[in-house]
Amino acid sequence: MSGPLSSLKILDFSTLLPGPFASLLLADMGAQVLRIESPTRLDLVRLLPPHDQGISAGHAYLNRNKRSLALDLKQPQALEVIRQLVAEYDIVLEQFRPGVMERLGLGYEALKAINPRLIYVSITGYGQTGPYRDRAGHDINYLALSGIASHTGRRDSGPLPLGIQAADVAGGSLHGVVGLLAAVVARQHTGRGQYVDVSMTDCVFSLNAMAGAGYLASGVEPGWETQMLNGGSFYDYYRSRDGRWFAVGSLEPAFMQPLCNVLGRPELAAQGLSAEPQVQAALKLELSIEFEKRSFEELSQLFAGIDACVEPVLSVAEAVEHPQLQARQVVTHVPRGDGSSQAQIACPLKFSAGLPEPRHIGAGLGAHSEEVLLGLGYSAERIAELRAAGVVA
Numbered sequence: 001m002s003g004p005l006s007s008l009k010i011l012d013f014s015t016l017l018p019g020p021f022a023s024l025l026l027a028d029m030g031a032q033v034l035r036i037e038s039p040t041r042l043d044l045v046r047l048l049p050p051h052d053q054g055i056s057a058g059h060a061y062l063n064r065n066k067r068s069l070a071l072d073l074k075q076p077q078a079l080e081v082i083r084q085l086v087a088e089y090d091i092v093l094e095q096f097r098p099g100v101m102e103r104l105g106l107g108y109e110a111l112k113a114i115n116p117r118l119i120y121v122s123i124t125g126y127g128q129t130g131p132y133r134d135r136a137g138h139d140i141n142y143l144a145l146s147g148i149a150s151h152t153g154r155r156d157s158g159p160l161p162l163g164i165q166a167a168d169v170a171g172g173s174l175h176g177v178v179g180l181l182a183a184v185v186a187r188q189h190t191g192r193g194q195y196v197d198v199s200m201t202d203c204v205f206s207l208n209a210m211a212g213a214g215y216l217a218s219g220v221e222p223g224w225e226t227q228m229l230n231g232g233s234f235y236d237y238y239r240s241r242d243g244r245w246f247a248v249g250s251l252e253p254a255f256m257q258p259l260c261n262v263l264g265r266p267e268l269a270a271q272g273l274s275a276e277p278q279v280q281a282a283l284k285l286e287l288s289i290e291f292e293k294r295s296f297e298e299l300s301q302l303f304a305g306i307d308a309c310v311e312p313v314l315s316v317a318e319a320v321e322h323p324q325l326q327a328r329q330v331v332t333h334v335p336r337g338d339g340s341s342q343a344q345i346a347c348p349l350k351f352s353a354g355l356p357e358p359r360h361i362g363a364g365l366g367a368h369s370e371e372v373l374l375g376l377g378y379s380a381e382r383i384a385e386l387r388a389a390g391v392v393a
Helices: 018-028 057-062 076-086 108-112 139-145 166-190 200-205 209-218 253-262 266-271 277-292 296-304 316-321 323-327 369-375 380-388
Strands: 009-012 032-037 066-070 091-094 119-124 195-199 236-239 245-248 310-312 331-335 341-345
Touching (some): 009 018, 018 032, 018 057, 018 066, 018 091, 018 166, 057 341, 076 108, 139 200, 195 200, 266 277, 296 310, 316 323
Parallel strands (some): 009 091, 091 119
Antiparallel strands (some): 245 310
């Protein structure tokens, strides 16, 4: 099985999380992804714990199904290899700061001259323009500048660091894939490629879907615990007697009434739709009291049989074992290359025609260098020369 994106060939210059997560999705869907890695500046993800048999679990996951070519891009011979590859790999994904690829001689205009069908996707923190284009940043910084942190948190403690990298993945990776595939569709009609500028800050700002829309249309500024969906209503988390938590999303009366019934407080249901902050605060207090009367196990059993939009807060270990996630096969086993396999998060997209089986975990640095160069017509002698010169690793 080849996968829906088997016709795409992508040169991936990215490191860390945003670009690699984007190219992981593409590779899982069948795209041929070739990582261009530095032999002198190791990708930090290769070093991050935890490790499994000496390999970073993060690297093994983010870079599965991809090949690795290790090139020192500061050497002219390496640039010649890239120019040859661009004739065949007509999509480039990179996440250097603006101007870096141009200084290396690998910017969009330079590579477009070789292949006018080239699609070139740049994922950066702040985009290719604006006063912050050259500024350093991480996920938490993009969430801060986008306004999201200003209404994600608690009044008494302020903004909360999220457990996932929302700006990196939802902002950078997913929008990068959308932009890349949109450019592919356009190329099918025009025969021409184009440049796609993905700013993680811009994209995560767009995720202010409800709060941002409300502010721009009406001037209502969102704040911590001031809105229906950010803690300003009973839509929230509630602690059990033994210190576990439950998520309550029973917004509609059809869900609110069963929630209150099963807690033995049917009279509370009428308060659920009130827009008065004091009513919502009183309702939250009453629900908190009811949840804290019961253990996690008791509450789990109470809500297991009713449709009330109430679910337990699970650990990752518990989520892996949950029957719904198991039925959806969210975990896959990926060959290591030694006959064994590693459990990894599976591609979450389901296609009626299926997807190809995972081929291998993230490859070692330069694991496919010789294979790629031989495919370009380099002789074994020439490859040995490039290795000796430090061009290839």
